Amino acid sequence: MKPRERKIAEGFLYTDEYQLTMAQLYYRVGLHDRLGQFDHFFRSYPDYGLHKAGYCIAAGLEWLLNWMQNTQCRDEDIEYLKSQVNRTGSRVFADDFLEWLRKNGNFDSISLQAIPEGRVVHPNVPLTVVQGPLAIAQILETSLLNHLNYQTLIATKAARIKESGRGKVMLEFGLRRGQDRGANAGTRAALIGGADYSSNVGLSHVLGYQPKGTHAHSMVQLFMALGEGELEAFRAYADVYPDDCLLLVDTINTLESGIPNAITVFEELQRKGHQPVGVRLDSGDLAYLSIQTARMLDQAGFPDTLIVLSNNLDELVIWQILTQIQEEAPRYGVDADHLINRLVYGVGTRLIVSDGDPALGGVYKLVAVCDANTWVPALKISESSNKTPNPGHKHVWRVYDQRGKATADLLALEDEQPGSEEQIILHHPFQASKYRVLHTNAVTEIEPLLEDILQEGNLVAELPPIEGLRRRRDLDVERLDPGVRRLMNPHIYHVSLSAKLWKMKQELISSALSPIRNRVAP
């Protein structure tokens, strides 16, 4: 795409056509300025096939806000919309609507609450609550989902991979396999969710992290093609980067060539007073090779150089590698724990695309409309009851038990104050007969999760840097039950409705269905 085209395709028209046709319809019937509320939420955790996530990490909000604050309908956008014609050749958008859009086509009228980035989040809980004139809030839908779905997906995957690697350093390597510029959003989300560093130079710079990397096979190949060998390539690298010498050892053969050559170069470096950093293994049986590598490095007097693993890693592969190391390392006289402590994980493709479940199904649903200064709840009924959104303006509370662990997220109506009575009723979101009663004395904290972010377009929240988001993540993950953190078959965390919200939802469903039940042919 050319830079001029980018302005068109990433600006106000970064939306779906039906948002604009609906906005014009609202304008035509006089509802465009009516305040509406839309909830953004996802319906289920990413399900990677063998294994399903037990929690997600919210991410993407700051970039959404950047987009909203830097985007408005430009004259060129209006000119284009003017030129749109339908199949009979008449214009799709009329002048009066476009004139309104030219003046009002920005997000200064939007108020927004959100569960902040970095926090643990769960299905069916509003992560973002948008209030604004219906026409504008409608146009915002596509971009909001685009910004929030993907980063939340990747922050979640990164948290799982970090967990599988027992908290050791994890590097994000996915730029070449992400979706065009979307890869930058993936890098950011990975850094929020669990990656310590990234190879992505530009984005690391933007976020204030040192980008990480070593060398590729091509460097070794080059020396070979010119009549030298792997050893000369390693020596050249050590000469230029004596204090950052991390060598990729699998261009020819890891154990027969790469490691012996690396050890030779490490010894030379050491004699010159430099500390070698380590080696990277990028193919083959990474568990077996890392044991043999550790054995050879130990014997050569390099017991602490790092062993970086890469090549299609994800949380299950890492888990399997560590299990195999713990079983096999002792047989080769290698201390498994010591080896595991020197591992670093380079994770590319499977992180940046969330392999196994590459899209988070976040949705944006109208839940209330303002009518004569009152918020009227709005409903969409679905044939499967778990797809009927929770109507109305709601508060979201996280309830902590006596251990200080989060035990449920509770959706309640605005005028409710959970914890003010002796017991809290946690109603199952879809099943009428299922509820759980918590005595208030078994509860240590009830925390509201939604924070005010925008008030009529003005930023009213502080947006901390990535380090702050990571602290939130660590705090929240620490307060999850270990069963919820489990990589396979996690406990299902409870997301519940207050008894009052449950009742209101059932009444709305009944009243929406009554015209069908009483249908008389028109």
Next chain:
Amino acid sequence: MKPRERKIAEGFLYTDEYQLTMAQLYYRVGLHDRLGQFDHFFRSYPDYGLHKAGYCIAAGLEWLLNWMQNTQCRDEDIEYLKSQVNRTGSRVFADDFLEWLRKNGNFDSISLQAIPEGRVVHPNVPLTVVQGPLAIAQILETSLLNHLNYQTLIATKAARIKESGRGKVMLEFGLRRGQDRGANAGTRAALIGGADYSSNVGLSHVLGYQPKGTHAHSMVQLFMALGEGELEAFRAYADVYPDDCLLLVDTINTLESGIPNAITVFEELQRKGHQPVGVRLDSGDLAYLSIQTARMLDQAGFPDTLIVLSNNLDELVIWQILTQIQEEAPRYGVDADHLINRLVYGVGTRLIVSDGDPALGGVYKLVAVCDANTWVPALKISESSNKTPNPGHKHVWRVYDQRGKATADLLALEDEQPGSEEQIILHHPFQASKYRVLHTNAVTEIEPLLEDILQEGNLVAELPPIEGLRRRRDLDVERLDPGVRRLMNPHIYHVSLSAKLWKMKQELISSALSPIRNRVAP
């Protein structure tokens, strides 16, 4: 990301750190200006789990070229690189290298050949061949893969979905589920590979297509919340869009409410002289519902209004829907073929993320280096033989059989002219004993696939609009054996080496391994 940050993160630093450290190393040893050749190719078709693709559609080149032509190392980039320090606190990049990079950090020195966008392509065939100074060609790797991997992946998925829908109209709806800005690249690739239109407004505008869409559930919900109903919502829509009236019918209940209300409105429209367009089904059993919808519309006198299907469609889901329609429709007195002819497919998530296999493993490998005006082949050996790239500068030929169908892609050395002798030997790329002999008289055409695109930075090819790419796609798909086009278990298309290339590769592998075989402890 803020606009200022975007310039950093999407410009010259849109690369991996190791590309820059390698470039500096090449500079330090005097190899930075040496010409190298890198091949870009993928090793296997997307494998969606149950089913593997039998061919891919190349896409992404034009946007890569746009990026290359609009990107150069800026002073700010240099300042940032100057500030990078390693773990001992010393600078990573030295002044002399950065001074060179400031002057040479652009892609004016790159020559590039490619198999053009829209064409059918296969594994292990160079899709893109880059020649240029080693340091610059190395820095280009990440962005090249980022631009080409994803669009080729999505064009391929779109071609399959189009095929499953028997060529009927297919709409791309994925903007909300793509990776941030990457979704625009997905829309473009979908339009190249098989989608007829997209809901993405900005990108459709850029590419010259009318964006498509109807309305969302929220419009119906809004009317309901304000005390009216689905019928009033449909009427409002028909009033504003009398000639584009396509109604979403599942907000309450498809068959009990949505379709009857749509028919009422269609009758009103018809009385006013307008032709209703159709309905959209977005939940439930789409095969069953489309049969019942067709039956009801037929009975009401609307036998030709469209039935748009959406909701997690992909090639297998569409295939299953059509199979079920052909079995069940007659039982309800509905003509299956007539129904299938009025279907339109709205495909979102599963297309934009290539569900089932969300990344194409395209790689970029050094295959030759220029030494004293001669191209010396370069090799990377892998423990699995199918990951050892084909070395040297190669030509790519597509061989057509007597039916005019493509029967193999042949990689040959530059000085070879396949077809000039009586027989063509097609050697299996990895297995020594496997080859196939084609007599030249059984061959109707031998077509060179790589075209010159850039010569030292200058564009020397014409880049046709999407329509032109679609014509290439149709031509190529038409010339595939039907077995290769099959959605499940396709025939494996032959990608072969010439006997001469095979021999050269084996000799190189032997010579690279000889130092190991003769190893003496250093």
